[in-house]
Amino acid sequence: MTPFLEVERRGRIAILRMDRPDALNAIGTIEDCDNIVDTLFELGNDRSVHAAILTGKGRAFCSGGNIKGIKERRGIGPLDQPDSTRANYRRGVQRTTRAFLDSEIPIIAAINGHAIGLGLDLACLCDIRIASETAKMAASFIKVGIVPGDGGAWTLSKIVGYSKAAELFLTGDTFDAAYARQIGLVGEVTPADGLLDAALAMAERIAANPVRALRLTKRLLRESQHSRADDVLELSAAYQALVHETKDHVEAVTAILEKRAPTYTGD
Incomplete structure (x- = not known):
């Protein structure tokens, strides 16, 4: 079977396409989760990657988990006993969640179609969300009688606030892209045929900056979601001490003083 994520490189940008269009890009197996985790790890070790875009092939972004697999007690959901199911969630979708939370690459979700349940939560694990005007979204775990087992209760409430996440x-x-923008879930809505271009334009603006500072800035943003101000200040000082010693910082300052465009090397 092909990997769940197809990876395309465009210079400093990696485009990650979920590649199960016949299944609306549902995540069905532990192997799918492993592929996501491994891909994020490999890209994280490549300093030439400044930004990434996550999107789906076909007419869906990601329709969530595989409902047939859930019914048949195989794949990423329930197994034969509660303790096995708990281990399965931790081994599969929760490991995927942790991989996104641990990644220091700025990631843009280009929501090209349905983002349902786990699919919506994947989008929420990205740093920036852009949606096609035809996209449909739902935090619909309750509709199949389960809870968000992937950590979405934490992630979505951080983006839209407790009350709206509860709703x-x-x-x-199910709601549309216009409503998603209204509640702050997505930052931009585009025509369907302009979605990837909009995501690439955003990624290029990000990727134009020094990669070490980009990654540490993202880590600061992540840590700030659950840390005290004093802890963030300490971490900020430590990260600042690191980036002050990079060649890209020296180049940025020199370019400003010399009134020219900087040339960054990643060093």
Whole structure:
């Protein structure tokens, strides 16, 4: 079987396409989760990657988990006993969640179609979200009688606030891209045929900056979501001490003083 993620490189940008279009890019197996984890790890070790875009092939972004697999107790959901199911979630979708949270690469979700359940939570694990005007979204775990087992209760509430996240999870209602922008879930809505171009334009603006500072800035943003101000200040000082010693910092300052465009090397 082909890997769940197809990876395309465009210079400093990696485009990650979920490649199960016949299944609306549902995540069905532990191997799918492993592929996501391994891909993020490999890209994280490549300093030439300044930014990434996550999107789906076909007409869906990601329709969530595989419902047939859930019914048949195989794949990423329930197994034969509760303790096995708990281990399966930790080994599969939760390991995927941790990989996104640990990644220091700026990631843009280009939501090209349905983002449902786990699919919506994958988008929420990205740093920036852009949606096609035809996209449909739902935090719809409740509609199949389960809870968000992938950590989405934490992630979505960080983006839209507790009350709105509660509304989305407890109703399971489907909503469109315009509503997603209204509640701050996505930052931009584009025509379907302009989505990838918009995501690439955003990624290029990000990728134009020094890669070490980019990654440490993202880590600061992540840590700031659950840390005290004093802890963030200490971490900021430590990270600042690191980037002050990079060649790209020296180049940035020199370019400003010389009134020219900087040339960054990643050093």
